[in-house]
Amino acid sequence: MADSFDEMNGWAGSGPRAAYGDVRRWLDETPPEILQTRRAQAELLFRRTGITFSVYGDADGAERLIPFDLVPRVLTGTEWARLERGLIQRVEALNALSADLYNGQEILRAGVIPPELVSLNPQYQLAVAGHVPPKGVFVHIAGIDLVRTGPDDFYVLEDNARTPSGVSYMLENREMMLRLFPDLLQRSQVAPVETYPDLLLETLRSVAPERHDGDAGIVVLTPGPHNSAFYEHSFLADKMGVELVEGADLFVRDDRVFMRTTEGPRRVDVIYRRIDDAYLDPLFFRPDSTLGVPGLLTAYLAGNVAIANAIGTGVADDKAMYSYMPEVIRFYSGQEAILPNVPTWRCREAEHLAYVLDHLPELVVKEVDGSGGYGMLVGPHSTKAQIEIFAQKLRAGPERFIAQPTLALSTCPTLCDSGIEPRHVDLRPFVLTGARGVKVVPGGLTRVALTPGSLVVNSSQGGGTKDTWVTG
Amino acid sequence: MRIRVHHATSYDYQFPAEGVVQALRMKPSDHEGQRVVHWRLDVDVDGLLRERRDAFGNWLHIFSADQPVTSLTLRVTGEVEVRDTAGVVRGAIERFPPGVFLRVTDLTTPDATLRDWAAETEPGETLARLHALMGRLHDDMSFDTAATNVATPAPEAFAHRRGVCQDYAHIFIAAARTLGIPARYVSGHLARPETDAQDAAHAWAEAWAEDLGWVAFDAANGVCANESYLRVATGLDYLDAAPMRGARRGGGAERLSVAVHARDAGFQRQD
Numbered sequence: 081m082a083d084s085f086d087e088m089n090g091w092a093g094s095g096p097r098a099a100y101g102d103v104r105r106w107l108d109e110t111p112p113e114i115l116q117t118r119r120a121q122a123e124l125l126f127r128r129t130g131i132t133f134s135v136y137g138d139a140d141g142a143e144r145l146i147p148f149d150l151v152p153r154v155l156t157g158t159e160w161a162r163l164e165r166g167l168i169q170r171v172e173a174l175n176a177l178s179a180d181l182y183n184g185q186e187i188l189r190a191g192v193i194p195p196e197l198v199s200l201n202p203q204y205q206l207a208v209a210g211h212v213p214p215k216g217v218f219v220h221i222a223g224i225d226l227v228r229t230g231p232d233d234f235y236v237l238e239d240n241a242r243t244p245s246g247v248s249y250m251l252e253n254r255e256m257m258l259r260l261f262p263d264l265l266q267r268s269q270v271a272p273v274e275t276y277p278d279l280l281l282e283t284l285r286s287v288a289p290e291r292h293d294g295d296a297g298i299v300v301l302t303p304g305p306h307n308s309a310f311y312e313h314s315f316l317a318d319k320m321g322v323e324l325v326e327g328a329d330l331f332v333r334d335d336r337v338f339m340r341t342t343e344g345p346r347r348v349d350v351i352y353r354r355i356d357d358a359y360l361d362p363l364f365f366r367p368d369s370t371l372g373v374p375g376l377l378t379a380y381l382a383g384n385v386a387i388a389n390a391i392g393t394g395v396a397d398d399k400a401m402y403s404y405m406p407e408v409i410r411f412y413s414g415q416e417a418i419l420p421n422v423p424t425w426r427c428r429e430a431e432h433l434a435y436v437l438d439h440l441p442e443l444v445v446k447e448v449d450g451s452g453g454y455g456m457l458v459g460p461h462s463t464k465a466q467i468e469i470f471a472q473k474l475r476a477g478p479e480r481f482i483a484q485p486t487l488a489l490s491t492c493p494t495l496c497d498s499g500i501e502p503r504h505v506d507l508r509p510f511v512l513t514g515a516r517g518v519k520v521v522p523g524g525l526t527r528v529a530l531t532p533g534s535l536v537v538n539s540s541q542g543g544g545t546k547d548t549w550v551t552g
Numbered sequence: 553m554r555i556r557v558h559h560a561t562s563y564d565y566q567f568p569a570e571g572v573v574q575a576l577r578m579k580p581s582d583h584e585g586q587r588v589v590h591w592r593l594d595v596d597v598d599g600l601l602r603e604r605r606d607a608f609g610n611w612l613h614i615f616s617a618d619q620p621v622t623s624l625t626l627r628v629t630g631e632v633e634v635r636d637t638a639g640v641v642r643g644a645i646e647r648f649p650p651g652v653f654l655r656v657t658d659l660t661t662p663d664a665t666l667r668d669w670a671a672e673t674e675p676g677e678t679l680a681r682l683h684a685l686m687g688r689l690h691d692d693m694s695f696d697t698a699a700t701n702v703a704t705p706a707p708e709a710f711a712h713r714r715g716v717c718q719d720y721a722h723i724f725i726a727a728a729r730t731l732g733i734p735a736r737y738v739s740g741h742l743a744r745p746e747t748d749a750q751d752a753a754h755a756w757a758e759a760w761a762e763d764l765g766w767v768a769f770d771a772a773n774g775v776c777a778n779e780s781y782l783r784v785a786t787g788l789d790y791l792d793a794a795p796m797r798g799a800r801r802g803g804g805a806e807r808l809s810v811a812v813h814a815r816d817a818g819f820q821r822q823d
Binding site for chain 2: 195196199200202206207208209210328331332333334335362363364367374375378381
């Protein structure tokens, strides 16, 4: 990898950045063995609280701890203000796009997006075409993955508009830092993220269908303890003070959703679901799903329950759709995107495919509906043989792939066994949309690629996390 | 022809089943070639029965029982006037543009064998190709009720060259889509002169020909739908148009029996 911008030290030779003044002083003043002790302490505490992440495709199926790095990632208030505006603009567009694609399809008539990107997209759920979810919100919770390549150069790498995960790490990482280094956080005037569960609850409550008999019933619907993000599901339910349920805990009667409780059925108005569309209702989606609630779709279509995120938002965060987001933002808001896309080649287009096949060693190629860093090719880090195998996959199904240049992701100082070293990072802020607009807690989840030089930050691929600071 | 349908479906559960919910697509809709004279759906246990249109415009009934159920019988009786339109379906509810029916589903994802077989269909006008496709499928496959089940995907049935009407329909759909022709699944009834009850309803396919619109092809019988075909529900595949999809908690093993009589009402009067 050529020169990367470093979050603390800037470009090679440019000298340290002001944003990291306090952190740098702290790193300079703290003896290495103390840092290592703190690191061990943090790991012990995380193990005790039971934050684990099981990895799909792991031979032993073992749960493992996502490594936490002590050195925070710092953004100044000014940097954040611009990111926040860009995120709000982007998520408003994702909501407008979803609403339009399921009702009216103006954007297709205007020729901004090829219609087959919608009609042939398995994530476009025909079952909910024409339905307007409560308060018109589709993407209640979005995770927008950002990368940085220079002081002012942030790009959106990926939109996550289905069931983005990771927010529990954002919250736990902050809690850990407050516990280990309370003075440092106070000195740096770090903006709080602890309000996230309250904001999430407020968001969910705001989209509850109108009802005149009692408070809105809100639940978190999990696929169960075998899911890799189960810890997060229970964590969020706990922080919000709402029930964590599995499909079998819910039932539908007369187009209304109820939860079984020891005191009899209790009405459910809003479901924060962490189950994919295909598994939500065996009567209408996958018949073999035991995770869902039979009849849930009809209760939803009757307008009696809000589902967050709405059914069918996968059509908006597809990686092929991603490449049109600058045009999508322009179409709905009349404005240019504040946060640019990474230039993207759509392999479905013959010219793009030819270019991609010719330049595989320098590109990153991803499946349009993949996630978690699975099934992707990082050209510069692949062998000739790996590239050749991937080229065959590309030729066999070009419409399934997009390609992007390999970006020189910024690095951030990271505590490794040998001391402080630069490691590549990205950032996933969490954006909430309720009936009263869009909100973002300052910061997000910084993911760090712990292998030297690696650009893959996904936790399923061995990445770690850092606390993310927005400072006064 | 006036087709009279008697359709009884019984579920017997080993133990009382709770939370029984059924999504039923059993009631036909009118289009230019058919008119529902009367239609009734009865369920022999207490519960709620709600009627609405589904995403494809099919009639959908949701039945839910609150109390534990050990057996359940759904009974359909009805009469429908059907006219021969040479398979052309006009005036039906259309919620999606034909292009949507190029989608691939789990049950209709072609493999290389099926793709190659489809590609051997002689080039020409769409309608001619569809007829050729139907003819070839009818010739190459054998009707066999033991070879497949409701969850068998098209390429698997095609590999055996055996199956029932559902498999013929899925293979036809998968093949037509690989040729760039929108195609969809139809569930319904085929009126037959025999007096014996059939143990299943019928299924066929519709494909889109630019000049004609949707045209119905029954590859299992090698003909386009005529006045003996009563169209009930459509969708991308069996799962969208299935007469019944159910869910329950408990109940142990399940025994299902289906008896369908679909016949010419005129013919019956001569009995």
